[in-house]
Amino acid sequence: MMSSTVSRPLSLERLLPGAVVLLNLLPLLLTPALPSIDFYAHIVRYNVLAHPDAFATHYQPHWALLPNLGMDVLGTALMLALPPLVGAKVLAAIVITAPVLGCMALSRALNGRVEPIAALLAGLLGYNLILFWGFANFLLGFGIALGSLGWWISRADRPRLQLAVMVPVGILVLFIHGLVFALWGLLLGAAELGLALQAGRLRPLDLARRAGRLLLLAVIPVLLFTQMQTAEGEGGATGALQNLAGIAAEGGGSGLVLRLVEELLKRVDSVLRVVETSLGPWPDRAFGLVLWGLLGAALVRGRIGVDRRIWPAAALCFVLIGLMPPNLFGVGHLDERMPLLFLAVLVAGLSPRPVAGRGAERGAGTDRPLMALFPLHLLLVVWALAQAGTVYRDFLAQSGKIDTGAMAAAAFPGETRARDASRACKPLLYLLQLRNGTAVPTFANPTQQPLRLAGPLATAAGAQAAPGAPLATQLPALLGAGFDSVVACDPDTAPVPDGTRVAASGAGWALYQNASKP
Numbered sequence: 001m002m003s004s005t006v007s008r009p010l011s012l013e014r015l016l017p018g019a020v021v022l023l024n025l026l027p028l029l030l031t032p033a034l035p036s037i038d039f040y041a042h043i044v045r046y047n048v049l050a051h052p053d054a055f056a057t058h059y060q061p062h063w064a065l066l067p068n069l070g071m072d073v074l075g076t077a078l079m080l081a082l083p084p085l086v087g088a089k090v091l092a093a094i095v096i097t098a099p100v101l102g103c104m105a106l107s108r109a110l111n112g113r114v115e116p117i118a119a120l121l122a123g124l125l126g127y128n129l130i131l132f133w134g135f136a137n138f139l140l141g142f143g144i145a146l147g148s149l150g151w152w153i154s155r156a157d158r159p160r161l162q163l164a165v166m167v168p169v170g171i172l173v174l175f176i177h178g179l180v181f182a183l184w185g186l187l188l189g190a191a192e193l194g195l196a197l198q199a200g201r202l203r204p205l206d207l208a209r210r211a212g213r214l215l216l217l218a219v220i221p222v223l224l225f226t227q228m229q230t231a232e233g234e235g236g237a238t239g240a241l242q243n244l245a246g247i248a249a250e251g252g253g254s255g256l257v258l259r260l261v262e263e264l265l266k267r268v269d270s271v272l273r274v275v276e277t278s279l280g281p282w283p284d285r286a287f288g289l290v291l292w293g294l295l296g297a298a299l300v301r302g303r304i305g306v307d308r309r310i311w312p313a314a315a316l317c318f319v320l321i322g323l324m325p326p327n328l329f330g331v332g333h334l335d336e337r338m339p340l341l342f343l344a345v346l347v348a349g350l351s352p353r354p355v356a357g358r359g360a361e362r363g364a365g366t367d368r369p370l371m372a373l374f375p376l377h378l379l380l381v382v383w384a385l386a387q388a389g390t391v392y393r394d395f396l397a398q399s400g401k402i403d404t405g406a407m408a409a410a411a412f413p414g415e416t417r418a419r420d421a422s423r424a425c426k427p428l429l430y431l432l433q434l435r436n437g438t439a440v441p442t443f444a445n446p447t448q449q450p451l452r453l454a455g456p457l458a459t460a461a462g463a464q465a466a467p468g469a470p471l472a473t474q475l476p477a478l479l480g481a482g483f484d485s486v487v488a489c490d491p492d493t494a495p496v497p498d499g500t501r502v503a504a505s506g507a508g509w510a511l512y513q514n515a516s517k518p
Contacts, residue, residue, distance in 0.1 A: 017104050017119045020374065024100060024126040025093055027381045031389030032085055032396060033427045034092055035278050037419060038134030040430035043088045044442045045451050046075030047434060058407070058439035058457035063450040065228050070176030071095075071137045072450055084434035095136045098143025099125040099344060102150075106348035109150030110307040117304060117367070120374040121347040124275045124291070127381045128340050132276050132423060138337060141173050141180035146344055148173075149187050153309065156195050159213065166217055174221040179331060181221060183320075183341060188214055190313035198309055229447040267321060267335055274339040277380035278388065281420050287380070291373055295346075298367040302353055310349035317342035330448055388424060391507050395428050396435055398504040399511060404438045405484020407457055409464065411474040411512075412489050425489035425509050438485065456482055472497050479514055486512045 033040065048059045049072065071091070078087040103122040104114045111118070130139055148169050155162050166188075174181040192210040196202055272288035273281065298304045306314065321338040328334055352367075410429040412422055432438040441461040444451040453461055463481040464474075471488055475497050478486045485503065491510045496502060504511040 013113075013116050016116055017114045017122075020119050020123040021097055021100055023378055024096055024123055027127070027378070027385040028089060028092060028096070030382065030386045031392055033088070033388075033392045033431060034132070034385070035388045035424040035427065036132050036134040037423055037426050038443070039092070039131075039136055040088065040134070040427040040434070041442045042071065042134065042136055043075065043084070043091065044430045044433045044440060045444065045449060046072060046087070046091075047079045047084045048442075048451060049076040050079035054437070055439065057455050058453065059444070060452050060454040061450060062446045062452050064446065065224065066448065066450065067174055067178030067181070067225060067228055068137045068176070068448060069450065070140055070172075074140075085431075088434065091136065095139040096126040096131065098140050099128070099146065099340070100143075102143035102146030103344045103348045105147035106150035106153075106310075106345070107350070109154040110310060110349055111351050115351050117352060117371055118347055118350050120371045121295075121350065122344075123374040124377055125340065125344055125347075127277065127377070128275050129270060129273050130337055130340055132278055133333060133336070133419075135333070135337070137177045138180060141177035141184075142341070142344075144169070144176065145173055145180050145184040145187065146348065149184070149191060149313075150348070152188060153191055153195070163213065163216060167220065170217045170221050171224070174224065178225065179328070179334060179337075185214065185218060186316060187313050187345070188217070190316045191309065193312040194309035197312070270336040271321065271339045274343055275377060277377065278384040278423070279380055283380070287373075287377065294367065294370045294373070298370050303367045304350050304370075305353050306346065307349040307351065310345060314342065314345050314349065317345050330445070391424065391509075392427070392431070394506045395504075395509065396431060398506065399432060400435060402503050402511075404432050404436050404503075404511070405513070406439060407460060407483045408432050408438045408440050408485040408487065409460070409478045409481075409483045410440075410487050410489070411471055411478060411491075412468065413471045413474070413491070422489055425487075428509055429487045432485070432487070475500050475512055479512070484513065488512060 028034075048055045049061055052059070052061050074094075075087070075091055078090055081087070082090065100122050103125055104119060107114045107118040107122070114122075148166065152162055152166060155165075170181065170184070173184050189211070192214065193207075196207060196210060269285070271292070272285040274288055275291065276284045277287065299306070317338065321335070321342060324335045324338050326332065326335050408429060410426070412425075429440050430442070433440045433442075439457045441453065441457065442451075443449050444453045446452050452458075460478075460482040464478060469477075471491055472495060475486055475488070476499070479500065488510050490508055491505075496512070499515050500512050501515040502510050503513045
């Protein structure tokens with residue numbers, strides 16, 4: 001007797017989420033490094049923490065109770081097992097994948113499956129403004145927060161299980177990134193409101209019970225945070241008030257208006273550049289304009305809809321784009337992270353709607369131009385990283401043939417200090433440490449990271465020339481402070497100061513040393 005059970009073949013829709021994740025990793029094969037502002041500065045710290053004895057002359061590990069240790073622990077473990085540049089590539093793959101998987105998990109919880117349009121738009125979250133800033137801890141925590149939010153929603157009928165699982169998840173999220181923990185709590189609160197709206201249970205007592213359960217998730221993390229140095233560090237809880245006071249200090253009239261307009265334009269820019277290609281600011285703005293335009297048009301025309309349970313969370317994220325202060329607890333660019341949060345929550349809640357006259361089958365309302373954005377974005381990223389890879393391979397090849405000395409620093413003339421001007425060149429200094437073992441200044445604030453600079457490097461780092469000064473001023477100051485090599489960005493038009501020689505050069509960079517160095 002034949003079995004009545006028939007295995008379902010793998011359909012394109014079921015394969016799509018995995019295909020999107022894998023395709024997002026392909027650009028990493030084209031370059032030894034990403035054009036990311038801060039990412040490789042953190043990679044250097046992981047490498048030092050993995051081999052403290054080898055770098056003891058210039059660095060001192062300072063493990064402590066801190067909220068942003070997630071990538072330090074993971075990165076240090078990987079650096080113990082893999083060559084530094086390989087470990088960096090693995091970490092890059094993790095932070096690229098985390099928001100994509102988190103968004104897909106939330107979509108599955110809301111819709112019972114990962115909707116094709118959600119899978120493709122989630123793919124856009126891999127290469128984003130925050131990745132190219134290099135905020136790896138945020139991206140890892142962000143992905144976990146999205147996935148756990150979906151799990152919470154899918155277990156709404158099992159409140160005890162929710163608490164049992166999410167208490168340790170909350171502690172984990174705190175140790176990955178403190179800001180993400182706060183955002184995670186706000187999103188859970190918004191999700192509870194969405195669930196209450198769906199159930200029609202909006203009595204004050206019911207809402208108070210929901211809020212009380214969420215507060216239980218915060219008890220241990222809040223107690224831990226109060227014992228952390230970050231809570232008292234520079235830029236702590238008063239950071240937001242200081243930002244507001246700075247604006248208020250402009251006084252009335254045109255000065256205040258210009259400051260407010262500047263802040264508004266900055267936030268609009270971060271919305272347009274929420275997903276990036278690394279081709280440059282204007283291509284990224286144009287892509288963002290198309291993304292938001294198509295998304296808005298599809299929603300208005302009713303071709304796609306947003307799950308009502310996620311409406312409060314999406315509204316919260318939208319409000320945070322305008323209200324989030326730029327700095328808090330020593331962490332900067334907070335406002336630029338909010339558009340990514342909004343986009344991820346919105347995408348996770350998307351589902352197609354049937355279009356009148358075109359059949360009522362599921363997916364008839366899918367907006368094809370919107371779905372085409374992922375392959376287009378991926379092609380642009382491939383193009384950009386292929387170009388970047390040529391520069392980084394050239395730098396590694398040349399710097400590997402010369403003695404870069406014990407210590408190296410970076411020089412950025414005034415016109416190259418802007419984010420977009422320095423992004424491609426910024427990783428080069430840190431590649432010297434990862435490839436040659438040369439000590440370089442990196443993030444080593446004991447109130448935020450488990451490392452401090454020591455010995456000659458700490459002394460030399462404190463004696464650097466003012467950032468943005470002419471290259472002819474920075475080079476003698478850096479070399480005179482004790483650095484053996486200086487990586488300068490876009491130095492083509494700058495004359496070489498007396499006593500300095502170009503040891504190596506390439507597209508957009510030059511490596512300088514003392515002329516007397518053999």
